Amino acid sequence: MLHSIDYYVIGIYIVLLMAVGLVVSMRQAKNSSLFVGDKSVGFTSIGMSIWGTNIGPSFLIASFGAAYSSGMLIANFEWFAWIFLLLLAMVFTPYYLSLNITTIPQFIKRRFGDTMYRLLTAYSLLTIVIIWLGGGLYVGGLLFSQFTGWELWASIALLLFVATSFTVVGGLAAVIVTDAFQTILMIVGMTALTVIGLYEIGGIDGLMAKTPPDYWHLIDFDSEQVPWLAFVLGYPVMGVWFWCTDQTIVQRVFAAKDLPTAQKGVLLAGVLKILPPFIFILPGIIFFALQPGLENTDGAFLAMVTDYMPVGFRGLMIAVLMAALISTLDSGLNSFSTIFTLDFYEPVVAKNRKMSNKETRMVGRIVTLVASVLAFFWALAMENVAANLFELLQSLIAFLAPPLTTLFLVGLFWRRVTAAAATYSFVISCIACITVGVFSTQGQTFGLFEQWPHFLMLSFILFVASCALTILLSLVTTHSEQEELLPSYKDLSTDNPNQSKSIWKGWLLLAVVMVALYGVFEYLAAQPAKSDLANDGSSLPATEVHVYRGLTPTFDGFVEKDEYQDATHIPNIHQWIARFSPVLSKDDLTGSVYIKHDGNYLYFAFDITDDLLYGIDTPRWLPEEYPNAHELTRDGFPWFGDGVEVLINAENNTSYQEGELNKGNSRSWQMVASTHKSRLGGIGVAGLLEGEERSMLSAWNNYQAWILNQDIEAMVQLKRDQDRQGSGYTMEWRIRPETTLEVSDGVFWSADLETTEMGLNIAISDLDLPEDGHANWGNFHHENWLSGERHKHTSLNQWGTMYLHGGVKKPVTKTNNYDE
Missing domain, CATH: 2.60.40.1190 (Immunoglobulin-like)
Structure with a gap:
């Protein structure tokens, strides 16, 4: 399937990526933190790194296949994200930077003390391994092996080697710079696929003529794939967890040189979120119009690249695939290393003694290597249960979110929450959410009801239950000496006059653009299919x-x-x-x-x-x-x-x-x-x-x-x-x-x-x-x-x-x- 030219393109990509990563790594080798990049990262690198980290191979394949089978509905997951990036920039980031923390568990330690701190450290390490490292590495390695014909283990090993090489030396600074490079590559490569697809189908007119109008709906109350009520209720639960409290995403704002830089970087990430529906989802719809009837929609991306991309461009698409994986993988590795070193090794092994910068960097690098080895074997183990585990990984995101979303929203905005209430409700909620997630994924109802609600609705229900439990336990417990009440948002705003009004204006402009996009696509969905129009433009019967x-x-x-x-x-x-x-x-x-x-x-x-x-x-x-x-x-x-x-x-x-x-x-x-x-x-x-x-x-x-x-x-x-x-x-x-x-x-x-x-x-x-x-x-x-x-x-x-x-x-x- 691949020509020698394609292999040259792949080789050029790997060489350029390694060169960029290692150059940055050597510059940062002695005088910078592995974990926050010496707090000198600019807003463009922050924004592009957040965007690139989010675009993993699982996202690429799943969004392409979902677009093939149901159209633009899946774009809601992208175009609603700006709301929670707004929360990250303007609500959560002022708290994070004012406390001068480097990990999310450290934030919880300040609020609820050591017990909750250790629980969240373990929780964070587990989610990074399951979601960011093992799952993404398996899917990316599998696709790479399908393109190249390599053995799965060899594909995984190559991708892991590339990601680890500069991460272990340069830390977060190298990760952010290489993510920005790969973001540009992904945008260019997927735009090329979209343009070639439009050319093959005869442009926009050809696409509209061969696509059912309901493929352009963004709001569909009758959809089984994305039920609107379940989405509106459940997505915010996932959105707060993923965009505002997950270490792999939030670590970028920790590396900003100041608050305005961090906020501008997150705003840039919100603007870039406009792109995925046009360059990742639209090609899936184009391929449906070109070749309807594909049964295994997970193979739609591979099929379109194989059938329509010319020699050389196939290599470019494999480079895009590698970029999607490596930008996610290096971020996961660095986040794992950061939390393990600062939230486990330093307080438990070193017993809070003052660690030298040299020792911290050495431990961080060793942990990065160990995490890469764990990811390698975890990805290989997934091959034996991939048919069920891939679906499980996708749906478990919704079930991992409610406990942490509850912990942050209630704990941050209601001072009455106690450490005991936060700890017990978090543990109980985690057990309940994972149990419901496993049983609902397997369709096991024990005869109590006909079927489980959609996973988004379940996420919302579990969140409400978790909030209720936290509030109830807080009312019957008292505060401990380890707790520290955080400053109010009003106080933070007063203390940070540098929050430029231009940033708020930027978010307002983005909101107007997003509303306009929804209006345009709902207008398209309301139009009759061009293939169902008579010569005078009036509607004809279906047949x-x-x-x-x-x-x-x-x-x-x-x-x-x-x-x-x-x-x-x-x-x-x-x-x-x-x-x-x-x-x-x-x-x-x-x-x-x-x-x-x-x-x-x-x-x-x-x-x-x-x-x-x-x-x-x-x-x-x-x-x-x-x-x-x-x-x-x-x-x-x-x-x-x-x-x-x-x-x-x-x-x-x-x-x-x-x-x-x-x-x-x-x-x-x-x-x-x-x-x-x-x-x-x-x-x-x-x-x-x-x-x-x-x-x-x-x-x-x-x-x-x-x-x-x-x-x-x-x-x-x-x-x-x-x-x-x-x-x-x-x-x-x-x-x-x-x-x-x-x-x-x-x-x-x-x-x-x-x-x-x-x-x-x-x-x-x-x-x-x-x-x-x-x-x-x-x-x-x-x-x-x-x-x-x-x-x-x-x-x-x-x-x-x-x-x-x-x-x-x-x-x-x-x-x-x-x-x-």
């Missing part, structure tokens, strides 16, 4: 099918070309709207539909390619959700299996009551033809079955009467029995209009009527082995609909329109509609 009179076919289940050459042809079933997993290969599921009438009957013919027929090539397994699926009763499940659903709304009435898919009579109905069961033949015999609404006895009785009276018939033939190449089946439906197609009160369709509009939808079901449909309801592999919305069941107002013409088809100019 239009024109049906004409033709010759009477032989009704036997065989679909011959000469029988249906005069029928309307609807091709490419694999490209229809996917209710479950998208179809990735025509060998898996595809085919064509033919529709016509002969003046007496309406005919549907299906020529289906299906590589595996349920109950024929597979066992007749049953889903957990519906163990009585094969009962030929109202409690059964007619369309569980391979087959076809035909839905007709003869009166073409799109008004409906909530939940009503059809009426189950001659005005609006749905019926099913299966390859392995039928009303007339029973289990094992293909044919026609009753459809929805089965809950309505009148509909059930109508469907049975139509089958018994042959008002609607279906014949099915397996291709293997026809000596045809390939696998699958052919199927014919014959529908008697005078009993099943009531276009108005007492008026049934006939060829003597003028052109008649009816609602139409068709679904093709493909049920293979249970594992093929893993994570889908009922383990369905595919269910492709002619019309409707992706991932949603269709309702009457989402159907397409079938135009029934009484006469034969006249020559017409080919359009996008099915009228050929």
Whole structure:
């Protein structure tokens, strides 16, 4: 996959990075702290380092894949961050710098004493190893090995060596400078990917034409991926922890030369947070428009780079990937070294004796090396449980946040909180949050309820519970001698007159920009899809099918070309709207539909390619959700299996009551033809079955009467029995209009009527082995609909329109509609 030029590009990146890091390291070798960079770092380096640290390989892959599957919704996690960076800059940083601390645990020590200090030290070291070091290193090493073909251990070792080399010598100063260098590289590289993607799809107009409007939503109250209420409540809990109290992020402001510099640096990071949706998320949407139907969205980034990036640029993208990992990894290593040396070694091992600068640097370097070794083995260990652990790492962030967010918000702004209350509530909250996190990730409810709420909502609930516990314990305990009440925010503002008004103006301007961005994208989401517009710009129905009179076919289940050459042809079933997993290969599921009438009957013919027929090539397994699926009763499940659903709304009435898919009579109905069961033949015999609404006895009785009276018939033939190449089946439906197609009160369709509009939808079901449909309801592999919305069941107002013409088809100019 990689050309020699790509390897040269990667090599140049590594050499430049090592040179920058080691030059800074040598300059800082003797006269600077490993941990706060001698408090001389400028605001541009602080801002770019915060941004680069946040952009790890897990973020890159997850955001790209989420954008591919659900659009811009994931951008909320980026564009809400500025609010909490504002809190970091203007609320938390004045406290941090006024106390002259170098670690977050030291801040808690000043407020709550030694016990809470030791607990938070252990907590911080654990989260750095799990989230910043091991998890990121595994994902980055895995992707690097996939690009290069190297062994996983070799990829991890190379990345770790590069990150450790300058971190162990130059400390935070080297980390910040190299992070700034890598931030520029990531912005340039991902911008190149975005531009190439737009070129391939035909620019902005091409992207808009091939992307569903709902992909541009930032606010979606019905979203399952990012539920709006859960996000608004839960994200602040994560945001305060991640942006305001996590050592790996906050350590940058500790290195600022003064408060205004720190605040400007954080403001710059907030401005840079505008970029990720455009250079990390937008390419995922572009790739969806270029290649829809990708099942494993985690592989979307790798697939786009492989398919569209030219020689040399692939090497650039690997350099971007390495930059994303190393900027996160070196920050994690330095943070681990800082906390271990200053908050464990100095107070516990050295017993608070005055350590020389030389000893401190030596211990810090040794700890950095030890942490890198731990990260190496932890990353390799993750390979054995990666399928579960990767998801666990992502969701546990939400469950690690509530205890620390509670500790800082309540402890900082309510002086009544006692050390005992803070300690006990923190321990209890940590245990509760991790327990809930593990059980919810595994889906284990112990039968107490149907399913866990979204992890963001759980994070909020746990935060509220943690706050309540802290407040309650504070009311029944007293302050200890070790506690130190912190100055009020008003006092800090008075003591720091250098907080320039221009910084507040900068945050106000950023707020205006963010509100404008939300307005623009919600406007885009409200526009109809360009592919659904007529030439005059008006909306067209989702699908239009024109049906004409033709010759009477032989009704036997065989679909011959000469029988249906005069029928309307609807091709490419694999490209229809996917209710479950998208179809990735025509060998898996595809085919064509033919529709016509002969003046007496309406005919549907299906020529289906299906590589595996349920109950024929597979066992007749049953889903957990519906163990009585094969009962030929109202409690059964007619369309569980391979087959076809035909839905007709003869009166073409799109008004409906909530939940009503059809009426189950001659005005609006749905019926099913299966390859392995039928009303007339029973289990094992293909044919026609009753459809929805089965809950309505009148509909059930109508469907049975139509089958018994042959008002609607279906014949099915397996291709293997026809000596045809390939696998699958052919199927014919014959529908008697005078009993099943009531276009108005007492008026049934006939060829003597003028052109008649009816609602139409068709679904093709493909049920293979249970594992093929893993994570889908009922383990369905595919269910492709002619019309409707992706991932949603269709309702009457989402159907397409079938135009029934009484006469034969006249020559017409080919359009996008099915009228050929």
